[in-house]
Amino acid sequence: MNAPSPDRRRHYRACHLCEAICGLVIDTEGDEIVAIRGDKDDPLSRGHICPKAVALKDLHEDPDRLRGPVKKVVENGATRFEPIGWEEALDTTARALVDIRERHGVNAIGIYMGNPSVHNYGMMTHQSQLFRHFRTDNRFSATSVDQLPHHLASMWLFGHKLLFPIPDIDRCDYFLMLGANPLASNGSIWTVPDVRKRIKALKARGGRLVVIDPRRTETAQLASEHHFITPGSDALLLAALLHTLFEEGLADPAHLTAYTDGLDAVRDAVAAFTPELAATHCGMDAATIRDIARDFAAADAGICYGRMGVSTQAFGALCQWLIQLLNIATGNLDKPGGSMFTLPAVDQINTVGPGGFGRHRSRVRDLPEFDRELPAAALAEEITTPGEGQIRALFTGAGNPVLSTPNGAQLDAALASLDFMVSLDPYINETTRHADIILPPTSALEHDHFDLAFHVNAVRNTVRFNDPVFDKPEGALHDWEIFTELGNRVAALSGAEPQGATPPHEIIDLGLQLGPYADAGMSLAKLREQPSGIDLGPLEPLLPERLRTPEKRIRCAALEPMADLERLRTTFAAAPEAGLRLIGRRHVRSNNSWMHNFHRLVKGRDRCTLLMHPRDAAQRGLEAGGSARVASRVGELTVTVECSEDIMPGVVSLPHGFGHNKPEIRMATAAANAGVSCNDLTDHEYLDALSGNAAVNGVPVTVTAA
Numbered sequence: 038m039n040a041p042s043p044d045r046r047r048h049y050r051a052c053h054l055c056e057a058i059c060g061l062v063i064d065t066e067g068d069e070i071v072a073i074r075g076d077k078d079d080p081l082s083r084g085h086i087c088p089k090a091v092a093l094k095d096l097h098e099d100p101d102r103l104r105g106p107v108k109k110v111v112e113n114g115a116t117r118f119e120p121i122g123w124e125e126a127l128d129t130t131a132r133a134l135v136d137i138r139e140r141h142g143v144n145a146i147g148i149y150m151g152n153p154s155v156h157n158y159g160m161m162t163h164q165s166q167l168f169r170h171f172r173t174d175n176r177f178s179a180t181s182v183d184q185l186p187h188h189l190a191s192m193w194l195f196g197h198k199l200l201f202p203i204p205d206i207d208r209c210d211y212f213l214m215l216g217a218n219p220l221a222s223n224g225s226i227w228t229v230p231d232v233r234k235r236i237k238a239l240k241a242r243g244g245r246l247v248v249i250d251p252r253r254t255e256t257a258q259l260a261s262e263h264h265f266i267t268p269g270s271d272a273l274l275l276a277a278l279l280h281t282l283f284e285e286g287l288a289d290p291a292h293l294t295a296y297t298d299g300l301d302a303v304r305d306a307v308a309a310f311t312p313e314l315a316a317t318h319c320g321m322d323a324a325t326i327r328d329i330a331r332d333f334a335a336a337d338a339g340i341c342y343g344r345m346g347v348s349t350q351a352f353g354a355l356c357q358w359l360i361q362l363l364n365i366a367t368g369n370l371d372k373p374g375g376s377m378f379t380l381p382a383v384d385q386i387n388t389v390g391p392g393g394f395g396r397h398r399s400r401v402r403d404l405p406e407f408d409r410e411l412p413a414a415a416l417a418e419e420i421t422t423p424g425e426g427q428i429r430a431l432f433t434g435a436g437n438p439v440l441s442t443p444n445g446a447q448l449d450a451a452l453a454s455l456d457f458m459v460s461l462d463p464y465i466n467e468t469t470r471h472a473d474i475i476l477p478p479t480s481a482l483e484h485d486h487f488d489l490a491f492h493v494n495a496v497r498n499t500v501r502f503n504d505p506v507f508d509k510p511e512g513a514l515h516d517w518e519i520f521t522e523l524g525n526r527v528a529a530l531s532g533a534e535p536q537g538a539t540p541p542h543e544i545i546d547l548g549l550q551l552g553p554y555a556d557a558g559m560s561l562a563k564l565r566e567q568p569s570g571i572d573l574g575p576l577e578p579l580l581p582e583r584l585r586t587p588e589k590r591i592r593c594a595a596l597e598p599m600a601d602l603e604r605l606r607t608t609f610a611a612a613p614e615a616g617l618r619l620i621g622r623r624h625v626r627s628n629n630s631w632m633h634n635f636h637r638l639v640k641g642r643d644r645c646t647l648l649m650h651p652r653d654a655a656q657r658g659l660e661a662g663g664s665a666r667v668a669s670r671v672g673e674l675t676v677t678v679e680c681s682e683d684i685m686p687g688v689v690s691l692p693h694g695f696g697h698n699k700p701e702i703r704m705a706t707a708a709a710n711a712g713v714s715c716n717d718l719t720d721h722e723y724l725d726a727l728s729g730n731a732a733v734n735g736v737p738v739t740v741t742a743a
């Protein structure tokens with residue numbers, strides 16, 4: 038046996054890959070990671086990890102990950118990327134952006150920010166150092182292919198876009214879950230590491246989990262009860278549940294009554310939404326719907342929660358609003374074992390604005406902004422449609438919208454027509470291959486880490502800060518430093534003042550010292566002493582003080598969702614249409630579009646398959662392993678069929694984030710397991726008309742033998 042190496046070191050670090058923010062113990066020897074394990078002392082994750090945590094090593098060591106800036110060179114029609122120095126990269130970028138702003142106005146600059154920017158707190162604290170110079174109407178992000186409906190429902194009901202009710206699973210006895218698969222996703226808008234153990238504990242104490250999903254998912258298989266539902270029909274089901282509570286005298290907001298307005302108006306508005314109407318369209322029978330309403334009302338502590346499957350569909354915002362109305366009408370909001378609000382150590386409820394909606398609209402399609410961002414489904418047309426305000430330069434940061442937003446093929450073509458594009462990203466992928474310049478940040482393990490976003494959504498109040506695992510390589514820049522460097526170059530070219538580079542951790546230190554635990558002496562120094570994190574206790578009732586409506590009351594009957602009930606009624610006035618509907622699917626070894634370059638995550642059987650019911654396959658002369666041609670209004674592709682009775686007849690499922698088959702991309706392992714992009718089928722015109730959120734679930738498709 039060899040003695041342990043003298044340069045072996047132990048580091049504590051939260052995993053930044055998904056919303057579960059699991060605590061890790063990472064052992065290194067010199068530049069090498071030799072072990073990654075779950076941190077048993079983390080008060081939130083208690084030692085849990087998933088297979089992706091180990092891939093942090095692969096990500097850090099990946100030879101395809103860019104270590105310095107590159108610029109695009111086109112020669113004889115062939116495109117390649119050449120290394121350049123930071124000075125040239127930053128100067129060229131700043132000059133190009135300023136030049137386009139001067140010639141065409143600020144709206145000619147487009148911005149798209151992707152999901153990992155929320156897992157990397159320096160990108161949140163420092164993006165304004167650049168974006169303050171480009172106050173463009175043309176801002177976009179992954180929010181509008183994701184959680185936009187949650188923000189709207191929270192704004193309408195509670196007065197702040199971040200006041201998310203979090204399922205207190207550890208103390209509930211009835212859990213109604215729609216359109217979420219936390220066993221694969223590890224939870225979303227619900228930071229809940231080791232959800233499997235928590236669901237098992239719920240069942241062991243006699244509680245029940247009821248899952249509503251067009252697929253019998255991993256989560257559904259663990260549940261007490263699972264019901265198939267026709268994609269896109271959940272708002273009818275939720276309205277019928279609410280209808281039943283009122284009709285049978287089961288609605289009782291209990292402790293919430295003293296500060297809740299508008300529930301009577303909601304009762305009148307859902308009177309028309311009977312379980313029988315829902316049954317016609319949902320594929321569930323009326324008796325089952327009534328039973329669910331009664332069980333939920335009878336529970337001591339009940340939760341209704343819905344995620345991607347009910348957010349990214351044609352009635353996303355209405356679904357999220359109705360879900361919270363169910364929690365309110367049963368008196369389960371802000372109660373232990375119900376859906377509760379968190380009190381994070383850095384409290385953004387008091388430091389960021391409440392959010393706004395519809396204050397300006399997109400130029401081409403008249404879609405509403407939320408929080409100064411337009412729906413991502415409108416990005417391509419804002420680039421290609423001539424006229425004042427047309428996007429001519431695009432900044433992307435930590436995003437891959439070509440694979441992640443509806444009609445990605447259309448966006449792919451649009452990006453090729455830009456005058457200038459710059460991407461803040463470690464990879465040359467399907468989106469960044471269009472960039473004139475790519476600015477790669479340090480690897481995640483080379484910068485410190487604080488979960489500014491996810492403590493807000495966690496099942497328990499905890500906090501942790503971690504120092505970098507590795508030193509910053511000579512000459513490299515963190516994401517936040519790139520924002521500062523670019524911002525100051527733009528300032529110099531615009532006659533504006535440069536900004537000082539207060540590092541992100543100092544901003545966090547201030548937030549901690551001014552936050553809700555200030556009296557307990559909360560500070561960065563204190564967190565550094567406990568790198569596994571500090572437990573701040575279970576979620577506590579916080580209403581009505583926590584509300585951010587001006588009158589500190591819950592507003593049940595906001596105008597926008599109330600009016601949208603009429604769209605729901607008219608949409609489902611006709612008999613259901615026949616035909617197949619496409620939905621997505623997540624796997625625990627994948628993460629959106631950027632974790633396919635690591636052998637240990639992609640090895641084994643092909644996961645980019647079209648899942649369909651054997652009956653639907655047989656009707657089309659298809660069988661498992663065969664090749665199917667799938668077509669939608671906007672695109673078509675060919676993919677291998679996988680048959681299973683675990684998917685509802687009439688529904689087909691394809692995961693997103695694949696389609697790594699473009700010539701210039703530099704992700705060798707991903708390219709060897711390319712798959713197809715499901716967002717070449719999703720439709721940029723198929724949206725939740727209320728919120729502008731993309732409806733990537735429930736897309737009408739046809740499937741034929743290829």
Ligand SMILES: Nc1nc2c(c(=O)[nH]1)N[C@H]1C(S)=C(S)[C@@H](COP(=O)(O)OP(=O)(O)OC[C@H]3O[C@@H](n4cnc5c(=O)[nH]c(N)nc54)[C@H](O)[C@@H]3O)O[C@H]1N2
Pocket residue numbers: 055056152183215216217218219221222223224225249250251252254266267268269270271344345346347350620621622623624625626627628629734735
């Ligand atoms: N392993 C892994 N983990 C991840 C990610 C990942 O890609 N891979 N991504 C992360 C991100 S960015 C997010 S936002 C979260 C998402 O977290 P989740 O929302 O928990 O994950 P999904 O697997 O998208 O679950 C959506 C479910 O909705 C179902 N569904 C589809 N259409 C409908 C419908 O019309 N009605 C109903 N009731 N159900 C429907 C689908 O079958 C699916 O089971 O996961 C995060 N974690």
Ligand SMILES: Nc1nc2c(c(=O)[nH]1)N[C@H]1C(S)=C(S)[C@@H](COP(=O)(O)OP(=O)(O)OC[C@H]3O[C@@H](n4cnc5c(=O)[nH]c(N)nc54)[C@H](O)[C@@H]3O)O[C@H]1N2
Pocket residue numbers: 150151152153154157179182183345434435436437438440441442461462463464466478481516621622628629630631693694715716719733
């Ligand atoms: N059909 C369908 N489409 C979907 C979904 C679905 O369920 N079905 N899910 C949607 C959801 S929930 C989401 S969140 C979006 C995701 O959409 P996006 O955020 O646009 O896409 P990602 O695949 O997360 O791409 C992340 C990019 O960030 C880069 N990156 C990773 N870490 C860092 C970092 O620290 N710094 C920087 N600068 N870059 C980094 C990666 O290289 C990659 O290019 O996709 C959405 N699209």
Ligand code: SF4
Pocket residue numbers: 052053054055056057058059085086087088089090223230
């Ligand atoms: S569950 Fe999420 S946070 Fe935890 S180890 Fe896996 S990827 Fe990382």
Ligand SMILES: [Mo]
Pocket residue numbers: 152183
């Ligand atoms: Mo997401």
